[in-house]
Amino acid sequence: MRDFSDISWPAADFSRVPYAVFGDLDIFEREQERVFRGPVWCYLCLETEVSKPGDFKTVFVGDRSVVVNRALDGSLYAFLNRCAHRGSTLVRENGGNRKDHTCIYHHWSYDLNGKLIGVPFQRGINGQGGMPSTFHKAQHGLKMLRVSSYRGVVFGTFSDHVEPLEDFLGAPMLAFFDRMFAKPVEVLGYARQRMPSNWKAYFENLTDPYHAGLLHQFQTTFGLFRQTQKGGTIMDDLRRHQIQYAHLDSDDLATVETAYRGTGVYNASLRLQDPSIVEYRTEEGDAGQAIYMMSLFPSVMFQRLSNSLATRQIRPRNPDEFDLYWTFFGYADDDPAMREMRLRQVNLVGPAGLISMEDGESGVEVQRAIRRERHDHSVIEMGGVGDIVDQDHTVTEVPIRGFWRYYCQLMGFGPGKPQG
Secondary structure, three states, X not given: OOOOOOOOOOOOOOOEEEHHHHOOHHHHHXXXXXXXXXXXXXXXXXXXXXXXXXXXXXXXXOOEEEEEEEOOOOOEEEEEOOOOOOOOOOOOOOEEEOXXXXXXXXXXXXXXXXXXXXXXXXXXXXXXXXXXXXXXXXXOOOOEEEEEEEOOEEEEEOOOOOOOHXXXXXXXXXXXXXXXXXXXXXXXXXXXXXXXXXXXXXXXXHOXXXXXXXXXXXXXXXXXXXXXXXXXXXXXXXXXXXXXXXXXXXXXXXXXXXXXXXXXXXXXXXXXXXXXXXXXXXXXXXXXXXEEEEEEOOOEEEEEEOOEXXXXXXXXXXXXXXXXXXXXXXXXXXXXXHHHHHHHHHHHOOOOOXXXXXXXXXXXXXXXXXXXXXXXEEEOOOOOOOOXXXXXXXXXXXXXXXXXXXXXXXXXXXXXXXXX
């Protein structure tokens, strides 16, 4: 086992994080084993993406390709995208519909439940060759994940020991799903971007309300999010999942100008030629929360940014690179005006989004500066140190420490532990 004793966690409250965890290949491999293939439920897709029998979608859990499909009886299955014969990639398409899956290499085929159903020349040809009599197809199915769904959102796990999905999510997150997925959704489109930084730098960003009103001048200037607005963070009992929210029009311009004076972030002189991109239409139950976002450990965010609805899934590739996969959606009963609004507001986020473009760049700048550091640490103290508790404001980094605490629990890292 690799010895990580040179990587220190000096603060018991996780307010000091070693830069070494962002660039170490051995740590990355340990993450794949203990986090992504550990006792967690990872987001796979929306049920509407595999709505009909035979529908399938290729996704990722950590750096492993996984196929989700709906069987002929309507059940959902997920399996590692790897043929049980010689390890070839089994499904090469991003999605589609079929009654079975056949490997292009030697044409071993599997049903939608992951069972091996066909082996060419299993009995040989003219009495020659073939598989031995000890070979039984039932023993050579695909490596399956456990699958569970809540409110039409599909999760999978490699673990036999993780708690049921509802317990893993916890009451605040279930309430979020009850609200966001109260009615059927339809997918509006996808986006994908490759980030030259460590996946954890981006997850830090997702759980960091402190940056949101500083890095993003667009949303600060035009009022989508400011540190002066009413907002906060709600966490689950283990502080691994988080909901961040902010209330539109809950501040006044005098307060904004005073708070942001000298920062260069807020610029009241700027105007939009097309202000419709920041229009906000109240939806049932949102209580004026134009920012309402949930980050689920270890790799997904569900967002409402104004009226833009989306998931963002992190797909790690190596210590210095990950893919970010966006799924944009609306409700099946949206009227034409709302559907047009959601599509227009896609421009706020995604790879070239007026807001989220900076999030990608910030991770790049972090990775560039720290990737070879092993002995220095970040300072995560905004909002105070000590206990990791829910926040009733957004001038804080406390939620980030919740992510690191649970990460270390799974990885076997942390203050006072032998880092072996």
